Amino acid sequence: MSAASLGGRRIVVSAGPTYEDIDPVRFIGNRSSGKMGFAIAEAAARRGAQVVLVAGPVSLPTPAGLERVDVRSARQMREAVIAQLPADVYIGAAAVADYAPAEIAPGKIKKKDEQLTLALVRTPDILAEVAVHARRPTVVVGFAAETHDVEFYARGKLEKKKVDMIAANRVGVSGSGFESDDNALTVYWRDGALALGPAPKTELADQLLDLILARWPA
Numbered sequence: 767m768s769a770a771s772l773g774g775r776r777i778v779v780s781a782g783p784t785y786e787d788i789d790p791v792r793f794i795g796n797r798s799s800g801k802m803g804f805a806i807a808e809a810a811a812r813r814g815a816q817v818v819l820v821a822g823p824v825s826l827p828t829p830a831g832l833e834r835v836d837v838r839s840a841r842q843m844r845e846a847v848i849a850q851l852p853a854d855v856y857i858g859a860a861a862v863a864d865y866a867p868a869e870i871a872p873g874k875i876k877k878k879d880e881q882l883t884l885a886l887v888r889t890p891d892i893l894a895e896v897a898v899h900a901r902r903p904t905v906v907v908g909f910a911a912e913t914h915d916v917e918f919y920a921r922g923k924l925e926k927k928k929v930d931m932i933a934a935n936r937v938g939v940s941g942s943g944f945e946s947d948d949n950a951l952t953v954y955w956r957d958g959a960l961a962l963g964p965a966p967k968t969e970l971a972d973q974l975l976d977l978i979l980a981r982w983p984a
Contacts, residue, residue: 770813770975770976770979771813771814772810772813772814772815772975772979773813773814773815774814775810775814775815775816775854775855776815776816776817776818776852776853776854776855777807777810777815777816777817777818777853777854777855777856777857778817778818778820778847778850778851778853778855778856778857778903779803779806779807779810779817779818779819779820779856779857779859780803780819780820780821780822780843780847780856780857780858780859780860780862780892781800781802781803781804781806781807781819781820781821781822781824781859781860782798782799782800782803782804782821782822782823782824782826782860782861783795783796783797783798783800783822783823783824783860783861783862783863784822784823784837784838784839784840784842784843784860784861784862784863784889785822785823785838785839785863786839786840786863786865786866786867786889787839787867787870788867788870788871788875788884789870789871789872789873789874789875790871790872790873790874791874792874792875794863794865794866794867795823795863796861796863797861798822798824798860798861799824799826799946800821800822800824800826800860801826801946801947801967802859802909802949802967802970802971803819803821803857803859803860804819804821804824804826804829805967805968805970805971806857806859806971806974806975807819807829807832808829808830808832808968808971809968809971809972809975810832810971810975811829811830811831811832812830812831813975817831817832817833818832818833818834818835818850818853819832819833819834819835820835820837820843820846820847820850820860821834821835821836821837822837822838822843822860822861823836823838835850839863839866839889840862840863840866840889840890840892841866841889841890843860843862843892844889844890844892844895847892847896848895848896848899851896851899851901851902851903852901852902852903853903854903854904854905855903855904855905855906855907855978856896856903856905856906856907857907857974858892858893858896858906858907858908858909859909859933860892860909861909861911862889862892863889864888864889865886865887865888865889866886866887866889867884867885867886867887868884868885868886868887869885891927893906893908893927893929894926894927894928897927897928897929898928904982905930905931905978905981905982906928906929906930906931907929907930907931907932907933907974907978908923908924908927908929908931908932908933909932909933909934909935910923910932910933910934910935911934911935911936911937912934912935912936912937913936913937914936916934916935916936916952917934917952917954917959919934920932920934920952920954921954924954924955924956930955930981930982931953931954931955931977931978931981932953932954932955933951933952933953933962933974934951934952934953934954935949935950935951935952936950946967947966947967948963948964948965948966948967949963949964949965949967949970950962950963950964950965950970951963951970951974953974953977955981960977962974962977
């Protein structure tokens, strides 16, 4: 495991899912456990970085030596991340909901009809906003969880969102991705790519940080 120092670097990491409330009882969510983002934040803090971890609703303990900001919704996560800029590196490992209910019902929606239609609206695109922000970090890294055509969608996200790297993984495969302690990533940048793993997420975290250091050493 690499011991290359990140001393003097300020790193903001987002991790976990977001929950978008439908009513006081129900929400739209996803299967992200937050383990990958927490592993990255923990590794960065251990290597001397000043780390802020913006965490969605997960039950993971707070790693030592960092600041944790807990949020629930995509809007709250956006506000928390932007508030932490400027930074040297932003790593968007969170699985942010793409859509949220247009309105939150004030009371529990009762089961009456055979069908229920929910109007959904787009949530803030945190990664894209950070990448063009006036206080943009030197390095902006996004994550892409895909079920198929991983490289196609990852490179599309890299270009569209104007980020420096995309760490992509295939989900829906046994033993990696959501809810697992292990993962496999392929990291893409404009003129290259590197496969990492399969390995425990704790090891992948250090490998990803090493790659960031190698490409942006100062």
